Amino acid sequence: MTSPLLDLPGAVAGNGPDAPVAAHYGSLYGEQRTLAAGEGFVDLSHRDVIRVSGPDRLTWLHSLTTQHLQALAPKTWTGVLILSPQGHIEHSFVGLDDGESFTAHTEPGAGAALIAFLDRMRFMMRVEVTDVTAELAVTWRPRGAVEEAASWYDAYELVPRDQLTTYAAAAGPAAGSWAFEALRIARGEPRVGLDTDARTIPNEVGLVGPAVHLDKGCYRGQETVARVHTLGRPPRRLTLLHLDGSENQLPDVGSDLVAPDGKVVGRVGTSARHHELGPIALAIVKRSVPVDAQLTAGGLAAAQEVVVDPEVGLHVRPLR
Incomplete structure (x- = not known):
């Protein structure tokens, strides 16, 4: 849904899945610094929003997902995944419960598939799943300095869509999706569907903890998550790339990540120009792949910074 905030002064529309909202409002690096200081807001109103209502909603969602939702405190944002039987990430959303319903947002265009899956799993449970994207818009407004924030999720807000312009006037200054993405990438926060592929398991991208609760009952795909967490060494790992800035370009999502010997060793996800990191x-x-290996990302030289340690999980490996 195209945002009315594209009518704000200086607004330049984004591209790809973020085309319906502003990429920036005239100052990419200034907008990043504003957000990093804990001020301003980001229009994410193009994200899909769903609502799960009914007395069984939290028990039901708890049984289907990676997150512990039965005792979820009211109005507490949490990340949630739905996995395949093999442990691959199929759906991702961020939501909160208000005591009457659980409302969540997901990637633009991902809501329909998520609702379809949930509807197939209702059986006799007293729940109802609805698309409320036309009713609610998502924004992100930091509560303090981003570097000190305990959770990226806590800064999300749901705004009545017909009040978005009024909200912007009170919450400003506005920052675009490019500033938001630059800070997210620098924090090592993966965007499911862009920084992941169909084979990604949560352990590979640092989502054990933020979106996967390790002290809960069985859910689909749990065996894979638990095995890798316990024994360590996931088959792949998320890394932050510092790219050669001598050329005015960024790699496309899905570009090959190439080792010095010419072999393809990975996949590039999202990229951005950061106000401090370049x-x-x-x-x-x-x-x-060694963590200090120099790689090539979409034709650009790239140095690595570890996000997920290649030995993650070994600290709980049983002694023999």
């Missing part, structure tokens, strides 16, 4: 990107790379 051009950066997230990528998934084979665990066997």
